[in-house]
Amino acid sequence: MATLWRLRPHFRPEAALLTTAILSAVAATLCGLLIPLVIQQIIDGPVARRDLTGLLWMTGGALLLGALEAGFFLGRHRLVIGPSARIESRMRAQLYDHLQRLPLAFHDQWHSGQLLSRASSDLTTIVRFPRYALVYLVVNTFTIVVSVGVLCWMSPLLGAAFVVISLPVVAGSVVFEARYQDLSLRAQNQLGDLTTQVEESVLGIRVLKAFGRAGQALATFRARAELLRGTEISKVRMLGLLTATIVGLPEVALGAVLAIGGVLAARGTMSAGELVAAVAVVAYLQWPLESIGYLLAEANDAAAATERYFQLVEAEVTVTDPAEPVSLPTPPRGELRMEGVRFRHPGADTELLRGVDLEIRPGETLALVGGAGSGKSTLVGMVSRLYDVTGGRITLDGIDVRRVPLAELRGAVATVFEEPVLFSGTVRDNIRLNRADLTDDEVRAALRVANAESFVDAMPLGLDTEIGEQGFSLSGGQRQRLALARAVVARPSVLVLDDPLSALDVHTEAEVEAALRQVLRGVTALVVAHRPSTVQLADRVAVLDEGRVTAVGTHQDLLRDCPRYRELMAPVDERTPEAGTARR
Numbered sequence: 001m002a003t004l005w006r007l008r009p010h011f012r013p014e015a016a017l018l019t020t021a022i023l024s025a026v027a028a029t030l031c032g033l034l035i036p037l038v039i040q041q042i043i044d045g046p047v048a049r050r051d052l053t054g055l056l057w058m059t060g061g062a063l064l065l066g067a068l069e070a071g072f073f074l075g076r077h078r079l080v081i082g083p084s085a086r087i088e089s090r091m092r093a094q095l096y097d098h099l100q101r102l103p104l105a106f107h108d109q110w111h112s113g114q115l116l117s118r119a120s121s122d123l124t125t126i127v128r129f130p131r132y133a134l135v136y137l138v139v140n141t142f143t144i145v146v147s148v149g150v151l152c153w154m155s156p157l158l159g160a161a162f163v164v165i166s167l168p169v170v171a172g173s174v175v176f177e178a179r180y181q182d183l184s185l186r187a188q189n190q191l192g193d194l195t196t197q198v199e200e201s202v203l204g205i206r207v208l209k210a211f212g213r214a215g216q217a218l219a220t221f222r223a224r225a226e227l228l229r230g231t232e233i234s235k236v237r238m239l240g241l242l243t244a245t246i247v248g249l250p251e252v253a254l255g256a257v258l259a260i261g262g263v264l265a266a267r268g269t270m271s272a273g274e275l276v277a278a279v280a281v282v283a284y285l286q287w288p289l290e291s292i293g294y295l296l297a298e299a300n301d302a303a304a305a306t307e308r309y310f311q312l313v314e315a316e317v318t319v320t321d322p323a324e325p326v327s328l329p330t331p332p333r334g335e336l337r338m339e340g341v342r343f344r345h346p347g348a349d350t351e352l353l354r355g356v357d358l359e360i361r362p363g364e365t366l367a368l369v370g371g372a373g374s375g376k377s378t379l380v381g382m383v384s385r386l387y388d389v390t391g392g393r394i395t396l397d398g399i400d401v402r403r404v405p406l407a408e409l410r411g412a413v414a415t416v417f418e419e420p421v422l423f424s425g426t427v428r429d430n431i432r433l434n435r436a437d438l439t440d441d442e443v444r445a446a447l448r449v450a451n452a453e454s455f456v457d458a459m460p461l462g463l464d465t466e467i468g469e470q471g472f473s474l475s476g477g478q479r480q481r482l483a484l485a486r487a488v489v490a491r492p493s494v495l496v497l498d499d500p501l502s503a504l505d506v507h508t509e510a511e512v513e514a515a516l517r518q519v520l521r522g523v524t525a526l527v528v529a530h531r532p533s534t535v536q537l538a539d540r541v542a543v544l545d546e547g548r549v550t551a552v553g554t555h556q557d558l559l560r561d562c563p564r565y566r567e568l569m570a571p572v573d574e575r576t577p578e579a580g581t582a583r584r
C-alpha cells in the first residue's frame with residue numbers, strides 16, 4: 001500500500017475536490033447511520049405513546065435523512081469524476097512525454113507491449129483508485145468505526161461481540177494484502193508480454209504468413225494467455241476466500257446482535273427501539289463489510305500498476321539538454337568530427353565502438369561501410385544524440401554535440417532511416433512533422449529535391465492525401481522519398497542517412513538514388529552504405545571494423561588498397577563467411 005502513497009504528487013492538485021468528495025460520502029454515511037437511531041426514537045417514543053403527530057414528524061425526519069443521504073451520495077459521485085479524469089490525463093501525458101525523452105538505449109531494451117500496457121491498462125487501473133476505491137476505503141472504514149461506536153454506546157456487550165466476530169476478517173485481510181499484490185503485479189507483467197506479442201504479430205503479419213509461422217505464433221500466444229489465465233484465477237481464488245470470510249460476517253453479526261439484544265431486551269436492560277436500532281445498524285454495515293475484499297483488491301491492483309508506472313517514469317533520461325548550452329554558429333558550417341568515440345550498450349561486457357576517429361568536411365558526403373552489427377547505425381545515431389558516446393566526443397563546427405541544446409542540434413542534423421516511418425496524417429503533416437511554421441512552398445521545394453513532387457501531385461488530394469497506417473498505400477520508394485523530403489525540408493546542415501536504399505528493390509533504388517544525389521548537394525552527409533551504388537554517392541568512404549575506422553579513402557582507392565573493403569563490397573555470393581558479420 002505504501003506504493004500508492006507515491007501517487008500523492010499527482011493527487012495533490014485535486015486534494016480539495018477529493019477531500020470534499022470523501023466528506024460528502026462521510027456525510028451520506030452519517031445520514032444513513034442516523035436513520036436507525038431515529039427509528040429507535042420512533043419505536044420508543046411516538047409508537048409506544050401512540051402519538052400520531054409525533055410519529056408523522058419523526059417519520060418525516062427519517063425521510064429527510066434518507067433524501068440527504070442520496071444527495072450527498074450523488075455529490076460524491078459528481079465531485080470525483082473531474083479530479084480522477086484530470087489525474088488520468090496528466091499521468092498519461094507525463095508518461096508519454098517521458099517515453100519521448102528516454103534515450104534509444106532504453107527503448108532498445110524494453111518490449112513495446114510492456115510500454116503499451118503501462119500507458120493503457122495500468123493507467124486505467126490506477127485511476128479507478130481515486131474514482132472509487134480510495135473514497136470507499138476511507139468511508140467504509142469510517143462507517144465501521146462509527147457503527148461499532150454506536151453499538152458500544154447502545155450496549156458495550158453488543159459492541160464487543162461485533163469486534164470479536166470481525167477478527168477473522170482483519171486477519172484474512174492482512175494475509176490477502178501481502179499475497180494479492182504480488183499476484184497482481186505478475187498478472188500485469190504477463191498482460192504486457194501478451195500485448196507485446198499481439199503488437200509484434202500485427203506488425204509482422206506478412207512475415208508470419210509468408211513463413212507459415214501463424215500456427216507457432218498462436219501456440220506461443222496460447223501458452224502466454226494460459227499463464228495469465230492461471231494468475232488471474234489465483235487472484236480470483238484469493239479474493240473469493242476473503243469474500244467468503246467477509247460475506248458471512250454480517251449474517252453472523254446480525255444473529256449475535258439479535259440473540260444478545262433479545263436477551264437484554266427480555267431482561268429489560270434494552271428497549272425494543274434500541275434492539276431494532278442495533279439490528280438496523282448491523283444491517284447498514286452489510287455493504288461496507290462485504291465490499292472490503294473488492295476494495296482491497298482494487299487498491300492492490302492500483303498499487304501494482306503504480307509500481308509499473310513508476311518503473312517507466314523514473315527511468316533515467318540520460319540524453320538531456322546541457323547545463324551550460326553552447327549554440328552552433330548561424331548557419332552551421334557542418335564540419336563533423338569524431339574523436340576517439342567509444343560506445344558500450346548499458347550492461348554489455350564489451351564495447352561496440354572502441355575509439356572511432358573521423359572527420360567530415362563541410363559539404364562533404366562520407367559513406368560508412370562495415371560488416372553487419374559492426375556499429376554503423378549506433379555511430380551515426382550519435383551525431384543527433386540518439387545515443388550518447390560513452391567515451392571520446394563528437395563535434396559539430398568544433399562544439400561537442402552534448403553541449404548544444406537538443407532542439408537546436410536536431411534542427412541542424414536530420415536523419416533518414418532504413419525503414420521510412422510515416423505517421424497517420426496527410427503528406428503535408430508528415431513532411432512538416434511538428435514544424436507547423438513551414439509553408440506549402442517550402443514543403444513543395446523539399447518534395448522536388450527528394451524527387452517526390454510528381455507522385456504526390458498524382459495522389460487524390462495531393463499534399464492533403466492521408467497516408468501512414470490505414471492511409472493511401474505508398475510503395476517503398478515513395479515512402480523513402482517522402483522521408484528524404486522530411487529530412488531536407490528544414491534545411492539541415494548535416495544529413496545522416498542510415499542505409500536509406502537497403503530496403504528497396506533495384507528499380508525503386510534508382511528512383512531514390514536520383515533523389516539522393518539532389519539531396520546531398522550542399523550539406524555535410526554521413527551515409528551508412530552496404531552497396532557500391534550507395535557508396536558511389538559519397539566523396540570518401542570510411543571502413544568500420546572491430547569498433548574502429550580502419551581505412552578512409554575514395555571508393556576506387558579502397559577497392560585497390562583495402563582487402564576488407566573489397567570483401568564488404570563484393571556481391572553477397574562472393575563474400576567470405578565473416579565479411580558480412582560482426583567481428584567483435
Ligand SMILES: Nc1ncnc2c1ncn2[C@@H]1O[C@H](COP(=O)(O)OP(=O)(O)OP(=O)(O)O)[C@@H](O)[C@H]1O
Pocket residue numbers: 108109345346347348352370371372373374375376377378379582
Ligand atoms: N542492448 C545491447 N547490448 C549489447 N549489444 C547490443 C545491444 N543492442 C545491440 N547490440 C549490438 O550492437 C550491434 C548493432 O549495432 P548497429 O545496429 O549499430 O550495427 P550496424 O553496423 O548498423 O548493423 P547493420 O548493418 O546490420 O544494420 C550488434 O552487434 C548488436 O549485437
